[in-house]
Amino acid sequence: MTPPIVAGVGMTTFGESPERTSRDLFAEAGETALEDSGVPREDVETLYVGNFMGDLSENQGHMGPLMAKSLGITAPATRIESACASGGMAVRQAVMAVRNGEADVALVGGVERMHNMGTAGATAGLSVAADDLWEIQHGVTFPGAYALMAQRYFEVHGGDREDLAHVAVKNHANAANNPLAQYQTEISIEKVLDAFPVAPPVGLFDASPITDGAAAAVLVSEEYAEANDVDDSVTITGTGQGTDDLALQHRESLVWTPATVDAAEEVYDDAGITADDVDFLEVHDCFTIAEVLALEGLGFYDEGEAITAARDGETTADGDLPVNLSGGLKAKGHPVGATGLAQISEVTKLLRGDHVNSDVIADADTALTHNAGGTVATAVTHVLEVDR
Amino acid sequence: MTPPIVAGVGMTTFGESPERTSRDLFAEAGETALEDSGVPREDVETLYVGNFMGDLSENQGHMGPLMAKSLGITAPATRIESACASGGMAVRQAVMAVRNGEADVALVGGVERMHNMGTAGATAGLSVAADDLWEIQHGVTFPGAYALMAQRYFEVHGGDREDLAHVAVKNHANAANNPLAQYQTEISIEKVLDAFPVAPPVGLFDASPITDGAAAAVLVSEEYAEANDVDDSVTITGTGQGTDDLALQHRESLVWTPATVDAAEEVYDDAGITADDVDFLEVHDCFTIAEVLALEGLGFYDEGEAITAARDGETTADGDLPVNLSGGLKAKGHPVGATGLAQISEVTKLLRGDHVNSDVIADADTALTHNAGGTVATAVTHVLEVDR
Structure with missing residues (x-):
C-alpha cells in the first residue's frame, strides 16, 4: 500500500456566481485539475x-x-454527503480507492451552488446538517450553534471577541493576494468587533460567507505516475475520520470536539507522524471559534489554550504554525461541498511552491487538512507531504 | 485481499409507516443485523x-x-447517495473497506422514509435523481421515463403489456409468503392489464410502490470471523459499478443500459465467474420494463430477448433462473435508499437457507444483485456465494 500521489489540482474562483450550475462549476474545476496533472x-x-x-x-x-458526464468521463461515479465535510470525505474515499489498488487514477471533486438560494434559503438549507428533531425544528441554525460554543468557551476557558477577531483578521490577510479567494481584502480588529451581530458573540466577520465554487484533485498510484511520467512530489500519506452526535445537546461538552480528536489520532497514526511534524495546516474555520476548537482537537494546543494563538502571532503567516494560509473558509470562501477539496488544492500548491503564499513555508514538507461537518459531528483529516 | 463475509443481515418490514423517522427505521434494521451476526x-x-x-x-x-448514533456506534460514518442505487453503492464502499483491510468490521445500512411526503411529494422528490435541466424542468417523472423506455422497447424488439404483466405477477407470487414484503398478495395478469394507467404502457401494477423501510448488513474480514467464531458461509466475492448519462435524451439507446453492462463486466471479472455461474438473482425492477432491461444488460439474455422470460416461466421461482425471489422492488417494496441493502439481506438469507423461498434454490451457491439509480445512470452489482 503506497500513498496516492496528488497529480494535479484545480479550483474555480470562489465567490458569487448564482447563474452557474453545479455541473458548470464542477467541470471547470475538474478540467483544471486534469490539465494540471497531464x-x-x-x-x-x-x-x-x-x-x-x-x-x-x-x-x-x-x-x-x-x-x-459534465467532464466527459464514463468511469464509475459516486456522491458522498457529509454536510460541510462532504469534500474531505470524498477525498478520503478516493485515497482509499487508489492506495488499495481499486483504481490507478481517481478524480475527486467537490461543488456547491449557494447564492441562487438567497441568504435565507442557504441558511435553511445548511441547517439540514444539524439534527432536525433536536435542533432544526427548535430554530437552531449554525451561527446560533457556534455562538453557543463560543459563549461556552469564554465561560469555561476565558477569552473574548477580540481574541476571535484576530482569527478573522489573520485569515483575511492570508487571502489578500490569493486570486481564487472570495475576499481578497485585509480587515481590521475594529471592523470585526463593530460588525453586525449575527448571533452574539458571532458577528458578521466571525462567520464564513455563502460561496459558489468547486475544487478538484487527480490522485494516481505510484505505478501510474512512474509509467506516465507524472509529477509525484506531493503525496497523501494519511487519512482520518471521526464521528460525533449531530445535536450539540447530546454531547458531553460544547467546547471539545471528539470527532476532530479521533480524526487526528487516525491520520497521525496512518501517516506515521505526530502533530509536531506538521509545518502548516488548513482547518475548518466556518466560524472563528471553529478554528480555535480545531487547533485544540488536533493536538496543537491544550484545551483552552488556542484562543490566543492568532492574537499572539503563532498561527499567522509568519508564525511558527501558519494556519489557513489560503485564507481559510472565512476569506477564501466556503462552498460547502467543495471546501475539503479546496484545502487539498491549496495545500498541494503551497507544498509544490506555486501558491502565492508558498514563500511563507518554503522549507515545509508536511501539511495537515481538517474539514468538518455540522458542529463537528463529522471531521475528516489528511496529511500531505512533499518530496522536494 | 479476501472477500468480506456477510456476518449478519437485517430488515424492517417494508410498507407504510409515515410516523417512523429514518433514524428509527435504520436503528431497527441495524440492530437486527448486529444480532443476526453476533x-x-x-x-x-x-x-x-x-x-x-x-x-x-x-x-x-x-x-x-x-x-x-441511533445505533450507539461511534465509528466513522459516511453517507452515500446515488439515487435509488444509494444502498448498493453503500455496500460497495463497505466491501472495499473490508477487503482492503481498512476495517475488519463494517456496518452498512440503507434507509428511506417516503410516505410522510405524500404520493405527489414522493414523486417530486424522486425526480431529483433525473437531470433537472434536461428532464425535471420539462415535466419528466420516472413513470414517464420508464414508459418511454417500454414504448421504445416494444417498437424496436416487439413485446407487449402482457409480457410485462408476467413480471409483475411473478414478483407478487414470490412475495406472497415473504413476511417482510409490502404486498404479500398474488395478482393476476388481468389485474395488471386492467389497472389504472400511470403513464402508458406503464400501469399501476407495472410500477414499484412508495415504501418506508430500512435494511442493513454486517460485513467482516476473514481474520475477524475466524477469531470471533462468526458464521463465514456467505461472502461477497465481487462488486461492480457503472455510470451513464442522467438524461435519457443524451443516450444512444433507450433500451440498452451501458451502466448495467459495465457493472456486470466488472462484477463477473471481480468474482471470477460468468453469467452462467449465477443460480438466481435480484434485479432492480422499479418498473416491469426495468427487470427486462436488467436481464439483458447483465448478460442473461441477448438484446430484445428477455421480454418473454417471465411469461415463458424461465425467471419464475420454478424456472431455470429465478429472478427476484424476494418479491423484488415491485412486491417487496422500494424504500429507495434501502433497496440495495434489502437485496443483500434477502440473498444472504436465501443462500443460508433461512428465507421462506430458500427451498426453491436449495442447491444454489452463487447469486447476483443489481441495484440501479435513475433510469440506470448508476448501476451497482454484487456477487454473493455460499460455502454449504
Whole structure:
C-alpha cells in the first residue's frame, strides 16, 4: 500500500456566481485539475463527488454520474454527503480507492451552488446538517450553534471577541493576494468587533460567507505516475475520520470536539507522524471559534489554550504554525461541498511552491487538512507531504 | 485481499409507516443485523449509510453520524447517495473497506422514509435523481421515463403489456409468503392489464410502490470471523459499478443500459465467474420494463430477448433462473435508499437457507444483485456465494 500521489489540482474562483450550475462549476474545476496533472480523462477509473445540498439548491441529486458526464468521463461515479465535510470525505474515499489498488487514477471533486438560494434559503438549507428533531425544528441554525460554543468557551476557558477577531483578521490577510479567494481584502480588529451581530458573540466577520465554487484533485498510484511520467512530489500519506452526535445537546461538552480528536489520532497514526511534524495546516474555520476548537482537537494546543494563538502571532503567516494560509473558509470562501477539496488544492500548491503564499513555508514538507461537518459531528483529516 | 463475509443481515418490514423517522427505521434494521451476526456494536470500525432524499423528506442530511448514533456506534460514518442505487453503492464502499483491510468490521445500512411526503411529494422528490435541466424542468417523472423506455422497447424488439404483466405477477407470487414484503398478495395478469394507467404502457401494477423501510448488513474480514467464531458461509466475492448519462435524451439507446453492462463486466471479472455461474438473482425492477432491461444488460439474455422470460416461466421461482425471489422492488417494496441493502439481506438469507423461498434454490451457491439509480445512470452489482 503506497500513498496516492496528488497529480494535479484545480479550483474555480470562489465567490458569487448564482447563474452557474453545479455541473458548470464542477467541470471547470475538474478540467483544471486534469490539465494540471497531464492525465488524460480516459485514464480516470473512478470519480468521487462531494456535494452537500444540490437536492435543495437546484433540485439535483444523483450528482455522481452528472458530474462525470459534465467532464466527459464514463468511469464509475459516486456522491458522498457529509454536510460541510462532504469534500474531505470524498477525498478520503478516493485515497482509499487508489492506495488499495481499486483504481490507478481517481478524480475527486467537490461543488456547491449557494447564492441562487438567497441568504435565507442557504441558511435553511445548511441547517439540514444539524439534527432536525433536536435542533432544526427548535430554530437552531449554525451561527446560533457556534455562538453557543463560543459563549461556552469564554465561560469555561476565558477569552473574548477580540481574541476571535484576530482569527478573522489573520485569515483575511492570508487571502489578500490569493486570486481564487472570495475576499481578497485585509480587515481590521475594529471592523470585526463593530460588525453586525449575527448571533452574539458571532458577528458578521466571525462567520464564513455563502460561496459558489468547486475544487478538484487527480490522485494516481505510484505505478501510474512512474509509467506516465507524472509529477509525484506531493503525496497523501494519511487519512482520518471521526464521528460525533449531530445535536450539540447530546454531547458531553460544547467546547471539545471528539470527532476532530479521533480524526487526528487516525491520520497521525496512518501517516506515521505526530502533530509536531506538521509545518502548516488548513482547518475548518466556518466560524472563528471553529478554528480555535480545531487547533485544540488536533493536538496543537491544550484545551483552552488556542484562543490566543492568532492574537499572539503563532498561527499567522509568519508564525511558527501558519494556519489557513489560503485564507481559510472565512476569506477564501466556503462552498460547502467543495471546501475539503479546496484545502487539498491549496495545500498541494503551497507544498509544490506555486501558491502565492508558498514563500511563507518554503522549507515545509508536511501539511495537515481538517474539514468538518455540522458542529463537528463529522471531521475528516489528511496529511500531505512533499518530496522536494 | 479476501472477500468480506456477510456476518449478519437485517430488515424492517417494508410498507407504510409515515410516523417512523429514518433514524428509527435504520436503528431497527441495524440492530437486527448486529444480532443476526453476533458481532458487538463496539467492534464496528466503519459505517456506511445509503439514503437518497432525507434532505427532502424529513429535512435531514448528514445521516452518517446520525445513523451511527441511533445505533450507539461511534465509528466513522459516511453517507452515500446515488439515487435509488444509494444502498448498493453503500455496500460497495463497505466491501472495499473490508477487503482492503481498512476495517475488519463494517456496518452498512440503507434507509428511506417516503410516505410522510405524500404520493405527489414522493414523486417530486424522486425526480431529483433525473437531470433537472434536461428532464425535471420539462415535466419528466420516472413513470414517464420508464414508459418511454417500454414504448421504445416494444417498437424496436416487439413485446407487449402482457409480457410485462408476467413480471409483475411473478414478483407478487414470490412475495406472497415473504413476511417482510409490502404486498404479500398474488395478482393476476388481468389485474395488471386492467389497472389504472400511470403513464402508458406503464400501469399501476407495472410500477414499484412508495415504501418506508430500512435494511442493513454486517460485513467482516476473514481474520475477524475466524477469531470471533462468526458464521463465514456467505461472502461477497465481487462488486461492480457503472455510470451513464442522467438524461435519457443524451443516450444512444433507450433500451440498452451501458451502466448495467459495465457493472456486470466488472462484477463477473471481480468474482471470477460468468453469467452462467449465477443460480438466481435480484434485479432492480422499479418498473416491469426495468427487470427486462436488467436481464439483458447483465448478460442473461441477448438484446430484445428477455421480454418473454417471465411469461415463458424461465425467471419464475420454478424456472431455470429465478429472478427476484424476494418479491423484488415491485412486491417487496422500494424504500429507495434501502433497496440495495434489502437485496443483500434477502440473498444472504436465501443462500443460508433461512428465507421462506430458500427451498426453491436449495442447491444454489452463487447469486447476483443489481441495484440501479435513475433510469440506470448508476448501476451497482454484487456477487454473493455460499460455502454449504
